[in-house]
Amino acid sequence: MSQEPDLNQRLEILKAAKNVAVVGVSDKPDRPSYGVVQWLMANTPYKLFFVNPVITELFGQPVYKSLVDIPEKIDLVDVFRNPRDIPPVMDAAIEIGAKAFWMQLGISEADAVEKGRAAGLDVVQDACIKIEYQHLLK
Numbered sequence: 001m002s003q004e005p006d007l008n009q010r011l012e013i014l015k016a017a018k019n020v021a022v023v024g025v026s027d028k029p030d031r032p033s034y035g036v037v038q039w040l041m042a043n044t045p046y047k048l049f050f051v052n053p054v055i056t057e058l059f060g061q062p063v064y065k066s067l068v069d070i071p072e073k074i075d076l077v078d079v080f081r082n083p084r085d086i087p088p089v090m091d092a093a094i095e096i097g098a099k100a101f102w103m104q105l106g107i108s109e110a111d112a113v114e115k116g117r118a119a120g121l122d123v124v125q126d127a128c129i130k131i132e133y134q135h136l137l138k
Contacts, residue, residue, distance in 0.1 A: 005124055011136045013100045013122050014129070017076035021067055021098075023051040023089050024080035027058050032104070033080040036130045044133060049074065067092040076100040078129050079107065086112045094119045102129055 005013065020040070025033045040046055041059065049070045050063040057063055064070050067077065067089070077093045079086065079102065086109035093101050093116065100122040103109070108125040116123040124132075 005122060007136065009122070010124060010127070010132055013076065013102075013124065014133055014137060017046060017100065019049065019072055019074050020046045020076045020078055021049045021051055021070055021074045022078045022080065023067065024085075025050045025052050025055075025058060025063065026080070027052075027055050031080075032128075036078075036080075036104075036128065039130050040133075044137075046076075047072075067096050067098075070096070074098045076102060078102045078104065080104050081107065083107055083109045087115075090116050093121065100124070102127070104128055105131075 022033065022037055025037055028034060037048065040048060050058050050061060051067055052063050053065045055063045067074065074096055075098065077098045079089055081089060086103065090101060090112040098121060101116045103125040105126060105128045113123050113125055
């Protein structure tokens, strides 16, 4: 298994990203994805795109059913999903040509990590993008 990106590599991933897709975003304020998205919107320059097949709008923005439905190029895919749901999300990230794939705290999936890295994606697992951004860029 290849090595997890170190802090400098994570910093570069966060600095390079412009368009970020958040997969598994929730419209429920008590969910971690809701708070992370709110924080990212208020504190980063990222253009955010939301993915969840069961909601259509969040914070006044459209929510897409899948990564392949997003009409713009995505640099970083940030995932809030159960580990068993990661492989098809990784397949979609590879299909759309994303540069990086980020699995939130508590989420890892070894086969998807290897597949993503083999396809040339930078892959981070079990880390919160908000916490990392605050630590590395604020």
